[in-house]
Amino acid sequence: MILIVVEHANGKVSKSTREMVTVARELGREAPVTALVLGSGVAPIAAEIAKAVDQVLVADLPALSQYDSELWSAAVAQIATEGEASIVLIGGSRSGREYSPRVAIKLDAPLLEDIISLKASGDKLTAQHYTYLARVTETIEAMGPVAVVTIKPGVFNPATPRTEAAEQFDVDLNLPTARLKVTGKTAERSSRVSLTEADIVVSGGRGVGSAEGFTQYVEALADQLGAAVGATRAIVDAGWRPYSEQVGQTGKTVQPKLYIAIGISGAVQHLSGMNKSKTIVAINRDAEAPIFKIADYGIVGDVPQLVPAILAELKK
Amino acid sequence: MRILTFIRQVLDAEESVHVANTAVALENSKLVMDTMDEYGVEEALRLRESGIEAEIIAVAVGPGRTQDALRTALAMGVDRAIHVETDLRLDAIALSKVLAQVAQKEEATLILSGGQQADWDSHALGAATAERLNWPQATWTSALELKGTTLTGKHDVDEGSETFTLELPAVITTQQGLNEPRYPTLPNIMKSKKKELRKEPLDQFNVTPKVNFISAEIQVKNRLNKVLDGKDVPAAASQLVDLLRNEARVIA
Ligand SMILES: Cc1cc2nc3c(=O)[nH]c(=O)nc-3n(C[C@H](O)[C@H](O)[C@H](O)COP(=O)(O)OP(=O)(O)OC[C@H]3O[C@@H](n4cnc5c(N)ncnc54)[C@H](O)[C@@H]3O)c2cc1C
Ligand SMILES: Nc1ncnc2c1ncn2[C@@H]1O[C@H](COP(=O)(O)O)[C@@H](O)[C@H]1O
Numbered sequence: 001m002i003l004i005v006v007e008h009a010n011g012k013v014s015k016s017t018r019e020m021v022t023v024a025r026e027l028g029r030e031a032p033v034t035a036l037v038l039g040s041g042v043a044p045i046a047a048e049i050a051k052a053v054d055q056v057l058v059a060d061l062p063a064l065s066q067y068d069s070e071l072w073s074a075a076v077a078q079i080a081t082e083g084e085a086s087i088v089l090i091g092g093s094r095s096g097r098e099y100s101p102r103v104a105i106k107l108d109a110p111l112l113e114d115i116i117s118l119k120a121s122g123d124k125l126t127a128q129h130y131t132y133l134a135r136v137t138e139t140i141e142a143m144g145p146v147a148v149v150t151i152k153p154g155v156f157n158p159a160t161p162r163t164e165a166a167e168q169f170d171v172d173l174n175l176p177t178a179r180l181k182v183t184g185k186t187a188e189r190s191s192r193v194s195l196t197e198a199d200i201v202v203s204g205g206r207g208v209g210s211a212e213g214f215t216q217y218v219e220a221l222a223d224q225l226g227a228a229v230g231a232t233r234a235i236v237d238a239g240w241r242p243y244s245e246q247v248g249q250t251g252k253t254v255q256p257k258l259y260i261a262i263g264i265s266g267a268v269q270h271l272s273g274m275n276k277s278k279t280i281v282a283i284n285r286d287a288e289a290p291i292f293k294i295a296d297y298g299i300v301g302d303v304p305q306l307v308p309a310i311l312a313e314l315k316k
Numbered sequence: 317m318r319i320l321t322f323i324r325q326v327l328d329a330e331e332s333v334h335v336a337n338t339a340v341a342l343e344n345s346k347l348v349m350d351t352m353d354e355y356g357v358e359e360a361l362r363l364r365e366s367g368i369e370a371e372i373i374a375v376a377v378g379p380g381r382t383q384d385a386l387r388t389a390l391a392m393g394v395d396r397a398i399h400v401e402t403d404l405r406l407d408a409i410a411l412s413k414v415l416a417q418v419a420q421k422e423e424a425t426l427i428l429s430g431g432q433q434a435d436w437d438s439h440a441l442g443a444a445t446a447e448r449l450n451w452p453q454a455t456w457t458s459a460l461e462l463k464g465t466t467l468t469g470k471h472d473v474d475e476g477s478e479t480f481t482l483e484l485p486a487v488i489t490t491q492q493g494l495n496e497p498r499y500p501t502l503p504n505i506m507k508s509k510k511k512e513l514r515k516e517p518l519d520q521f522n523v524t525p526k527v528n529f530i531s532a533e534i535q536v537k538n539r540l541n542k543v544l545d546g547k548d549v550p551a552a553a554s555q556l557v558d559l560l561r562n563e564a565r566v567i568a
Contacts (some may be wrong), residue, residue, distance in 0.1 A: 009474070009475070067473075067474070069443060069453065069455075070452065073447070093474050094455075094456065094472060094473055094474050095473065095474050097439040097440070098439070098443055098453075098455045099443065100440070100443075101408065101409065101412070101439075101440035101441075101443040101444035101447065102443055102444070102446070102447040104409050104440075104444065104526075105409065105412070105444055105447040105448055106447065109526070110407065110409060110526035110527050111407070111408065111409050111440055111444075111526070111527075112527065113408075113437070113438055113439065113440060114437065126530070129437070130437060131340075131435060131436050131437050131532065132327065132333045132340060132434075132435055132437070133329070133434060133437070134437070135333050135534060136333055136335065136340060136532050136533070136534055137532070137533055137534070137535050138529065138530075138531070138532045138533075139529075139530040139531045139532075140527050140528065140529055140530060141527065141528040141530055142526070142527060142528075143525070143526055143527065143528055144526065179452035179482065179483065180452050180453075180454060180480050180481075180482050181480060181481045181482070182478045182479070182480055183468075183478075183479045183480060183481055184478065184479040185473075185476060185477075185478050185479075186476050186477050186478075187475060187476040188475050188476045200566070200567070225567060233492065243493075244476070249432070249434075250352075250431075250432070250491060250492040257566050258560070258564075258566040258567065267329075268329050268330075269329060275537075276537075278566070279560075279564045279566050280539065281556070281560070283546075285546075287543070292541070292543055293539075293541070294537075294539055295539060295541065295543070296539050296540040296541070296542065296564065297540065297542050297543075297544075297556060297559050297560065297564070298541075298542070298543040298544065299543070299544045299545075299546040299552045299553075299556055300543060300544070300545055300546050301545070301546020301547065301549065301552060302546065305546070305549045306546055306549060306552065306553060309549045309550055309552075309553035309554075310553045310556060310557060312553070313550075313553045313554050313556075313557040314557055314567075
């Protein structure tokens with residue numbers, strides 16, 4: 001079978017899970033596409049994903065109420081072994097990329113990380129992924145009959161649900177005890193559109209001048225366009241914006257239809273988080289700033305003057 | 317206790333990438349220790365400076381030139397270095413087999429490793445090594461303390477962050493915010509020249525790559541590069557909005 005580990009949050013199947021279904025179907029293998037739902041109180045999740053796959057395995061256990069890399073990897077490896085899975089698909093979220101290596105070791109299988117394409121020919125699996133801070137596209141091949149694969153979110157089309165639902169089976173698991181003890185949680189809060197799913201992202205860098213400048217220029221423009229807001233590491237480090245808004249190597253990866261960079265120089269670590277955006281706009285007073293090299297449109301000029309003028313123009 | 321910090325040598329972020337014969341060519345480019353690994357070296361040094369008795373060993377796997385990155389670690393303050401020399405490119409799953417064996421031989425109880433590799437963009441090495449050793453791990457760690465054999469810290473998870481506690485032995489992978497890595501001082505650079513840098517052949521670790529690297533290419537999306545002069549502010553603003561509305565059609 002082809003095993004998909006279902007990602008879910010707030011009682012809903014994630015978009016990236018439906019993207020994984022597309023990846024599994026496009027492989028064109030005969031093996032049934034099987035979804036594994038791990039969690040506590042996950043009946044609605046199982047019912048939802050049943051409309052997209054060939055069978056659903058459910059482990060609805062109090063012990064799984066909270067994600068843990070040791071629990072998740074043990075569960076996935078056990079089910080993959082029992083079901084003789086040839087491919088295990090895992091979401092490219094932080095957690096997915098954290099426990100997937102453990103699954104690969106348990107299965108003595110290769111790990112293909114954060115892939116943007118996946119093709120099977122006979123027993124061979126060929127994939128592409130980005131390397132060198134998203135500047136290079138590399139083609140790799142898995143060696144061996146079983147492979148563990150994490151899927152880059154937002155690249156594949158999410159599968160649309162059918163009307164008939166696949167059969168569900170409860171599974172028994174032998175779980176270890178979690179050794180990482182979580183003592184507190186800070187959830188990201190945002191009143192805006194989700195940064196990674198927004199069609200338009202307006203981001204600000206040191207060139208907005210201050211935390212107030214960010215509100216006045218970046219947030220105002222984002223509100224006007226119904227966009228999410230992003231930030232560079234420089235202004236996150238400066239305390240102007242929360243880390244949850246950071247775009248780049250050690251922040252989030254976005255690929256919106258429109259990315260507007262305001263007062264951002266365009267360091268490679270920032271570019272790696274946004275260089276796949278469809279249209280890129282830059283506003284920077286330095287004509288030599290590297291951001292202009294990857295911009296479709298840009299204005300060389302002063303943020304405090306230009307952004308209010310752009311806002312006025314949009315409101316016309 | 318003994319702390320291993322795993323380090324990798326990568327292209328300096330300021331350098332542009334070149335592809336020759338379907339692989340990234342690093343000749344004639346500036347290579348440095350991966351910043352994410354620098355955070356690990358720095359954290360090991362800080363744990364020791366906080367009063368913990370520890371020997372710190374930097375470990376690297378790679379071709380001859382990799383020893384330059386190990387020299388940097390020695391100059392930052394680690395006690396000795398182990399260089400497993402090979403020209404073979406190993407994926408994270410294969411590499412973790414080497415690191416786990418070194419940790420066992422050295423009887424280490426804490427491994428620090430970069431949260432993400434600046435060249436292969438992999439996140440897998442820390443967790444893969446932890447799994448081989450049957451140790452727990454914390455990834456994307458942005459704060460860390462050690463009291464006795466208990467680690468406490470903070471790390472990033474899906475949609476937020478968590479504080480945690482963890483008993484040694486453990487693997488920790490780094491995230492920005494963990495610390496500001498120090499620069500080696502001249503006296504420390506001089507001192508580091510006398511420190512042990514042991515070379516070991518790869519054969520004894522019995523590793524075979526799990527992933528075949530086929531090719532690499534630079535796919536640049538063609539950008540329009542229509543850059544307007546912003547001296548005439550209203551004109552530039554109106555022209556940009558017009559282009560976004562009527563040419564790119566990305567806003568209403
Ligand atoms: C390991 C590592 C990871 C990193 N990860 C990230 C990451 O995830 N995301 C990230 O963003 N960075 C990251 N960085 C940092 C990155 O290298 C840059 O330092 C950072 O992106 C710069 O932010 P900036 O563009 O806001 O600031 P600067 O580079 O200072 O650029 C400010 C720009 O604003 C322009 N400007 C100033 N005033 C005005 C004005 N009045 N009008 C118009 N333009 C103006 C200037 O010309 C300049 O180009 C990382 C670095 C390292 C080492
Ligand atoms: N070698 C480095 N290691 C870690 N962070 C760095 C490094 N160089 C620059 N930065 C970060 O990048 C941002 C811009 O740095 P600078 O250009 O030196 O002002 C700051 O947030 C720094 O903390």
